[in-house]
Amino acid sequence: MKNVWITGDALVTPLGFSSGENFANLLQGKSGLKEIMSPVSGFSTWASFLSERQQKKLDEMTPPVFETRFEKLLFLPLKQIIEEGNIDPRSSKTLFIFASTKGNIELIGNENVKPEQLSLYVSVLKISRYFGNPNKPIMISNACISGLVVQITAMKLLENGEYDTILIAGADTVNPFILEGFNSLLALSPEPCRPFDRDRQGINIGEGGAAIMLTTKKPENGIQSLIEIKGGAITNDANHISGPSRTGKELAKAAELALNQSGIVSGDIDFVSAHGTATLYNDEMEAKALTISGLSEKPTHSLKGYFGHTLGAAGLIESIICIHSIRNNVIIASKGFENAGTLDHINIVTENQYQPLSTCIKTMAGFGGCNAAICYSKS
């Protein structure tokens, strides 16, 4: 099997317009969550969304051909990694892969909107063509695990050798469609979310864009240490269309397969970046899964208290934080956690924890009973 290195990453979220800025804000405990009232039915919740000033900045930094927040949030981080990585996006050995759950859905309900303006594929083709890439882009929509599925798919395609570089981007936005939907499921928290806490009341939605560059071309050793994707796997609960598994066995299976592929055992893992949406059932299920996987004593966090749940982008945004954690040897505290709140005990990190790090596992679960896990490691 070929090694797959991560040679670039970028984030555009309410916590900053670069990965570095986001990571620095996380280290200081800053959160993107703000109170928001739904313009449709008037309920109040918390969400992580761009301020007017940030929105204006985003508009100024993206060409007018990208008209929506979704397209801009895909474009800008991609532009950053392409420029910083000094690579040629026009090469036939380069492929673009995208992740999103709802894309331009904020346009729905506008009188003059045409179905093609809501098409995920139309948006991402526009972006890959803008960069002059000759290949058809791959657009993946696997609910909340999309951001990990794109990386697993990219890893497999790189191992196959048809491409040597894959540029991945993912984005989703906070909009009335999503807020009303999650509210109708009684899944939104009226306060900043508290993953794995006893008093957790549900999800906060977040928006953001992220991009990662994966390559099989061994990069020159720079100042930063090299990180590899070692393995990843996907499973399905085959249990319920929207509720998670009762046992956590299927997420544990995804973790087991990811570890096997990576050639490591659970004991080698330094920390766990969990999904931790702060719903009653998700966090309970994840605690069970981590216990089955022998990971319950490993330092674990959820990043939803900083970014909210960024849906199709969440896997990418949180993976980028994992990568920076490994490089900087610090595990980010799980914001919003005070008292243990799952039947199975897991080791939630309450303060930034500085220690030598080389390997981590990122887990996610989503609607449709889907689960995913990826392992990252220092080369």
Next chain:
Amino acid sequence: MKKFITGFCQLKNGKFFLNGKNLFEADIPIDEFLQQIVTKFEVKHPRFGKMDRLSKLGYTCADILLQSLGNFKQHQPYEVSLVFANSSSSLDTDFRFQKTLESIASPALFVYTLPNIMLAEICIKNGFKGENLFLISDVPEANLFYEPINQLFIQQTTKACLAGWVEILGESYSCTIFTVEMPEYKKEYQIEFNYTNINRLFE
């Protein structure tokens, strides 16, 4: 490693085909058409009425295909993976959910505003626990399916794959679902799993 397409079904232009044989045709709207083949082929699901149109279309065609492949059931839960695609994602249901915002947002519709929920319906009924992949593209073609399916089999956890293109938006629809298996699971119908043969399924 040779693999075979061991069965396929298609629903388009008011005609339903199984392994290329036209088993039913009627010039009626798609919702009625589905209702008719559900009865005719004894497609059973306790919550069928609650599914959105994308799930009804995909679930029905997958069920009829799987019924015809009796020994597909011998695969273990984690051995069966799903690779599906379409062009409109769940837009048909998105529009319906959006309309409910004028009165009370419908949670029953909102849960179907993701295309992979159709895969969940198939997985739940059949106990499939392998990988799920849902791709959005412009047209059905071998390119979408060949490499992702090939890679699944290379990982060795996957021994069988259910795949297809399931598209519905208003009255426009098309559905092609096929199974891919290793040679040891020999079936009455089988053609080699390659680009040309996948593209033929979409003709």
